[in-house]
Amino acid sequence: MLHWLLLKIQSTEPQADALSDVLMAHGALSVSIEDAHADTLAEQAIFGEPGDPPPGIWQQNVVTAMLEADADIQTLLANVQAELGLDGLKYQLEQIEEQDWVRATQAQFDPIRVTDDLWIVPSWHQAPNADAINIVLDPGLAFGTGSHPTTHLCLSWLAQLPKPLLATANVLDYGCGSGILAIAAKKLGAQSATGVDIDTQAVIASRDNALNNQVDAIFYDSAEYLHEPFEIVVANILSSALMVLAPVIASSCKSGGKVALSGILDSQQEILLAHYATWFEMDAPIQQDGWVLLTGTRRCP
Numbered sequence: 001m002l003h004w005l006l007l008k009i010q011s012t013e014p015q016a017d018a019l020s021d022v023l024m025a026h027g028a029l030s031v032s033i034e035d036a037h038a039d040t041l042a043e044q045a046i047f048g049e050p051g052d053p054p055p056g057i058w059q060q061n062v063v064t065a066m067l068e069a070d071a072d073i074q075t076l077l078a079n080v081q082a083e084l085g086l087d088g089l090k091y092q093l094e095q096i097e098e099q100d101w102v103r104a105t106q107a108q109f110d111p112i113r114v115t116d117d118l119w120i121v122p123s124w125h126q127a128p129n130a131d132a133i134n135i136v137l138d139p140g141l142a143f144g145t146g147s148h149p150t151t152h153l154c155l156s157w158l159a160q161l162p163k164p165l166l167a168t169a170n171v172l173d174y175g176c177g178s179g180i181l182a183i184a185a186k187k188l189g190a191q192s193a194t195g196v197d198i199d200t201q202a203v204i205a206s207r208d209n210a211l212n213n214q215v216d217a218i219f220y221d222s223a224e225y226l227h228e229p230f231e232i233v234v235a236n237i238l239s240s241a242l243m244v245l246a247p248v249i250a251s252s253c254k255s256g257g258k259v260a261l262s263g264i265l266d267s268q269q270e271i272l273l274a275h276y277a278t279w280f281e282m283d284a285p286i287q288q289d290g291w292v293l294l295t296g297t298r299r300c301p
C-alpha cells in the first residue's frame with residue numbers, strides 16, 4: 001500500500017537550506033540533504049571537530065522531501081520555483097510502500113567480527129560463534145556500535161594484548177560513547193574497566209550496555225574524572241580533543257603502561273605522534289580506511 005512520496009531535488013550548496021525551508025513550509029513531513037555524489041569516487045567527505053566552525057554541506061547535493069501520498073507535487077514545485085526564483089528544477093519522485101520499519105532498520109545491522117573470538121552482536125541476532133566473546137550491543141544515541149573503523153582499530157588492539165597483561169590491568173576508556181571499549185576490555189579479562197565521557201547520554205548508554213552484558217565496569221562524567229593512574233588507556237576521540245587532552249591522558253597512564261589513541265585521520269597522525277612522544281614511546285601507526293590507531297608505552301616521568 002502506498003504511504004508516502006519522496007521528492008528528490010538536485011541542488012547546490014547556497015540553495016539547499018532555503019529549499020529545505022520552503023519544502024517544510026509547504027507541507028513536507030521531513031527534509032534531508034545528502035551529497036549528490038554519495039557512494040561514488042566523487043563523494044565529498046565532511047568532518048566536524050569540536051571547537052571548529054560548522055563544516056558546511058556538500059557543493060552538489062540532493063534535497064529530499066518526504067510528503068503525504070496525495071501531495072500536489074506540481075503546485076509544490078511551482079511554489080518552490082516562485083519563492084526561490086529558480087527555473088528548471090531537476091527532480092525525481094519515488095513512492096514509499098508501507099513496511100515493517102523496525103525489521104527494516106534492524107536488517108541494516110549484522111554481527112561484526114573483530115577477531116574470530118570477539119564479536120559485536122545486535123540483541124536480535126544469534127551470535128555467529130557462541131563460543132566467542134560476544135558483546136551484545138544495539139545501535140543507540142551514543143557512538144560505538146563497532147562498525148566504525150576507529151572503534152574496530154581499538155577493539156582489535158585490545159584483543160591482541162597478552163592475557164597476563166590484561167589480567168592485571170585497570171583499563172581507562174576516555175570518551176567511552178556506548179562503553180564498547182571498556183566492556184570489551186572487561187570481557188577480554190581486564191582486572192577492571194572504567195569509562196568517562198563528556199556526554200551524559202553516553203554515560204547512561206554505557207551503564208545500560210554494561211548491565212546488558214553482565215559486565216562490572218564503572219562509567220561516569222569526565223568532568224568528575226579523578227586522574228587516577230591506569231595500566232591501559234584507550235581514547236577514541238577526534239584529534240583536536242586528543243591534542244587538548246594529551247596531558248590528562250599521559251597523567252592517567254602509569255609508567256610502562258600502554259596507550260591507544262584513535263579518531264585520527266591519516267593527515268593528522270604526524271602532529272599527534274609528535275605531541276604524544278613527549279610522554280610515550282610511540283609505535284608505528286596502524287591504518288584502516290583512512291583512520292589511524294596510535295599506540296605507545298608510557299615513559300617514566
Ligand SMILES: C[S@@+](CC[C@H](N)C(=O)[O-])C[C@H]1O[C@@H](n2cnc3c(N)ncnc32)[C@H](O)[C@@H]1O
Nearest residue numbers: 143144151175176177197198199202222236237
Ligand atoms: C568517537 S566516540 C568513541 C566512542 C567509543 N569509545 C568507541 O570507540 O566507539 C568519542 C566519544 O568521546 C566523547 N568525547 C568527546 N570529547 C570529549 C572530552 N573532551 N572528554 C570526554 N569525552 C569526550 C564523545 O562524547 C563521544 O562519546
